[in-house]
Amino acid sequence: xxxxxxxxxxxxxxxxxxxxxxxxxxxxxxxxxxxxxxxxxxxxxxxxxxxxxxxxxxxxxxxxxxxxxxxxxxxxxxxxxxxxxxxxxxxxxxxxxxxxxxxxxxxxxxxx
Amino acid sequence: xxxxxxxxxxxxxxxxxxxxxxxxxxxxxxxxxxxxxxxxxxxxxxxxxxxxxxxxxxxxxxxxxxxxxxxxxxxxxxxxxxxxxxxxxxxxxxxxxxxxxxxxxxxxxxx
Numbered sequence: 001x002x003x004x005x006x007x008x009x010x011x012x013x014x015x016x017x018x019x020x021x022x023x024x025x026x027x028x029x030x031x032x033x034x035x036x037x038x039x040x041x042x043x044x045x046x047x048x049x050x051x052x053x054x055x056x057x058x059x060x061x062x063x064x065x066x067x068x069x070x071x072x073x074x075x076x077x078x079x080x081x082x083x084x085x086x087x088x089x090x091x092x093x094x095x096x097x098x099x100x101x102x103x104x105x106x107x108x109x110x111x112x
Numbered sequence: 113x114x115x116x117x118x119x120x121x122x123x124x125x126x127x128x129x130x131x132x133x134x135x136x137x138x139x140x141x142x143x144x145x146x147x148x149x150x151x152x153x154x155x156x157x158x159x160x161x162x163x164x165x166x167x168x169x170x171x172x173x174x175x176x177x178x179x180x181x182x183x184x185x186x187x188x189x190x191x192x193x194x195x196x197x198x199x200x201x202x203x204x205x206x207x208x209x210x211x212x213x214x215x216x217x218x219x220x221x222x223x
Contacts, residue, residue, distance in 0.1 A: 004154075033210060042200065042215035043155075058210070090154055094211075098142050098204040101211060103154030 002026055006091050006104035013081045013111045021076040021107050023091030031094045032074035033058075033101065034066060036087040043090065049074055050097070081111045116144075116201040116214035124220040131188040133217040135201030136181075142204050144177055145211065146186050149198045158186075158199075193223045 004025045013019055023032065033048040035058075045058030049068040063085060065077045074093075078085060088108050092101040119134045135144070143162045147155040159175045161168045161184065168175045174187040188195055198216040 031210070035213075040215065043213040045210060045212075048210055092155075097208075097210060100145065100157045100160060101147075101155070101202075103156070105154050106152075 004091055004093055004102050004104040006089075006107050008107060009105065010108050011110070013078075013109065015082060015111060017081050018077070018079050019081065019109075020078075021089055021091075021109075023074045023076070023093075023104060024072055025074075025093040025102070026072065027093060027095075027102065028071070029093035029095050029102075030071075031097060031099075032068065033092045033094075034064070034074065034076045035090045035092065036060065036085075037090060037106075038087050046076065046089075081109075083111045085109065086111045116203050116212065118199070118201055118214045118217040120217060121215070122218040122220070124222065125191055127191060127193055127221055127223045129191055131191050131195070131219055131221070133186045133199050133219070135184045135186070135214060137184075137201075137203050138182065139205055141179075142206055144175075144184050145202045145204075146173075146175060146184075147200045147202060147213075149200065149216070151197070155200065188219075191219075191221045193221050195219060196221045 007022045034046040035043045047066040052071040067075045091104040094101045116135045116137045145160045146158040149155045161177045172189045177184045200216045202211045202213045
């Protein structure tokens with residue numbers, strides 16, 4: 001049972017490049033989330049999804065897009081990467097809004 | 113924006129001592145959760161306490177909740193070097209917003 005799997009684990013981009021981060025969960029959870037974590041800032045919610053085909057904005061959505069075409073997958077896209085998007089990105093999933101969240105191992109992204 | 117604020121931001125103790133971390137929040141909640149994050153890893157859930165509960169235990173962990181003061185505390189007894197990590201509180205309210213995390217307390221347990 002893998003839980004929440006994030007790919008890739010590390011990535012270096014040049015400013016202006018695009019990329020997609022993939023999150024997959026095998027727990028049949030309805031809710032999925034994308035966070036970024038920066039030193040001293042804790043976790044900040046980028047986007048989330050309450051079910052297949054739905055997405056919603058979190059606290060810091062600008063510069064990111066997401067898609068939830070399949071229940072088990074939640075994709076985070078950066079269309080034109082900026083140095084301010086250098087961060088560690090975490091995906092999480094939960095059965096419902098107030099339930100325990102299960103986290104992936106994170107993706108460390110550097111934008112030069 | 114962060115709902116929960118942990119205190120202290122950093123804590124350093126000797127192995128065998130108890131560690132206490134506090135979390136204050138601003139609005140009414142349905143439940144409050146504590147998570148641990150080891151360096152370079154994802155968060156791991158520790159305990160969930162509901163708004164109608166006052167105290168919960170799990171192994172060496174004790175969580176209290178005081179809704180009148182809008183605060184919670186996490187006590188780790190007989191700490192070990194392996195407890196070295198960041199600890200986050202997270203709150204969920206009765207609206208539609210997802211779980212909101214605080215900025216965390218960095219705990220260092222020195223052997």
